[in-house]
Amino acid sequence: MNSGIPTVDLSPFFAQGDEEGKRNAIKIIGHACSEYGFFQVVNHGVPVELMKGALALSKKFFNHPTEEKLKSGPVPGMPIPGGYTCQPERSADKNDYFMMFPPGSSFNVYPINPPGFRDILDEMFSQFVNTGRIIENIINECLRLPSNLLMEYNDDRMWDLMTAYRYFPATKTENTGVAEHKDVNCITFVFQDEVGGLKVQKEGNWIPVTPVEGMLVVNVGDVIQVLSNDKFKSVSHRVVRQARDRYSYAFFYNIGGDKWVEPLPQFTKEIKEAPKYKGFLFKEYLQLRSRNKTHPPSRPEDVISIKHYSIPAQ
Ligand SMILES: O=C(O)CCC(=O)C(=O)O
Numbered sequence: 001m002n003s004g005i006p007t008v009d010l011s012p013f014f015a016q017g018d019e020e021g022k023r024n025a026i027k028i029i030g031h032a033c034s035e036y037g038f039f040q041v042v043n044h045g046v047p048v049e050l051m052k053g054a055l056a057l058s059k060k061f062f063n064h065p066t067e068e069k070l071k072s073g074p075v076p077g078m079p080i081p082g083g084y085t086c087q088p089e090r091s092a093d094k095n096d097y098f099m100m101f102p103p104g105s106s107f108n109v110y111p112i113n114p115p116g117f118r119d120i121l122d123e124m125f126s127q128f129v130n131t132g133r134i135i136e137n138i139i140n141e142c143l144r145l146p147s148n149l150l151m152e153y154n155d156d157r158m159w160d161l162m163t164a165y166r167y168f169p170a171t172k173t174e175n176t177g178v179a180e181h182k183d184v185n186c187i188t189f190v191f192q193d194e195v196g197g198l199k200v201q202k203e204g205n206w207i208p209v210t211p212v213e214g215m216l217v218v219n220v221g222d223v224i225q226v227l228s229n230d231k232f233k234s235v236s237h238r239v240v241r242q243a244r245d246r247y248s249y250a251f252f253y254n255i256g257g258d259k260w261v262e263p264l265p266q267f268t269k270e271i272k273e274a275p276k277y278k279g280f281l282f283k284e285y286l287q288l289r290s291r292n293k294t295h296p297p298s299r300p301e302d303v304i305s306i307k308h309y310s311i312p313a314q
């Protein structure tokens with residue numbers, strides 16, 4: 001099926017000896033990350049039955065009455081709201097969502113209903129972390145970095161996040177599910193139900209990502225764009241609401257908040273290219289980006305994006 005973004009089979013990374021298969025996948029992913037910022041993967045290690053179960057249980061959860069869902073609402077004082085949240089009326093984004101931190105984090109607030117949802121969420125999260133490590137390693141190879149450089153740099157898994165979303169049906173006058181944005185993190189995974197609605201920007205057009213059962217959509221975020229000094233791109237995407245409710249999951253393979261993010265020497269000094277970004281602490285950028293949401297600037301040019309740290313070419 002032609003969904004408009006490249007598709008890659010990751011099975012060579014789960015078998016011994018298929019070096020050619022690996023090289024081929026690495027080539028497609030490298031091209032996808034520099035041209036699209038997006039690709040999608042099959043045989044990615046996350047069991048398809050688990051993905052289907054996770055969607056089925058999230059549908060049940062979101063169809064509970066609001067009072068029931070709010071029992072797993074965020075605890076006051078959390079840095080980011082964990083648990084169940086509905087977007088405020090004034091937000092352009094029209095969805096409600098459940099967000100969690102790594103299994104075992106004291107910030108997690110799990111729903112009791114539907115039964116089994118908690119176990120499935122924890123399992124999904126752990127599977128996503130495993131696939132995240134594999135894709136991080138592939139990106140390390142695509143960028144021809146010294147072995148394990150990204151893995152050793154990105155060694156704090158406590159900042160990873162997973163969100164289950166429910167998008168409301170479009171109305172006659174508006175259909176924004178999630179407004180156009182670029183992800184802040186390293187690598188994002190998304191899977192959507194058959195309703196669809198995810199769109200990716202390419203050369204001024206919006207490419208729809210056709211939903212395929214068991215497929216994981218992967219995109220690189222701002223951190224990879226900065227580390228690679230723009231070799232790999234963090235690309236704008238959005239969710240367009242459809243005639244009926246749409247359900248999806250997103251997993252954000254992040255980096256530790258205290259990490260310093262700047263273009264790597266392999267893409268600057270070592271090849272005599274000027275860095276395109278100033279360095280920054282990841283948590284400071286996260287804070288600026290969440291302020292866009294809590295205190296939306298009135299002038300569009302004041303909305304903070306990764307451009308905030310860019311160094312103009314001399
Ligand atoms: O729900 C989706 O398909 C994608 C959501 C998204 O882009 C995000 O949470 O950053």
Ligand SMILES: [Fe+2]
Nearest residue numbers: 181182183237
């Ligand atoms: Fe996103």
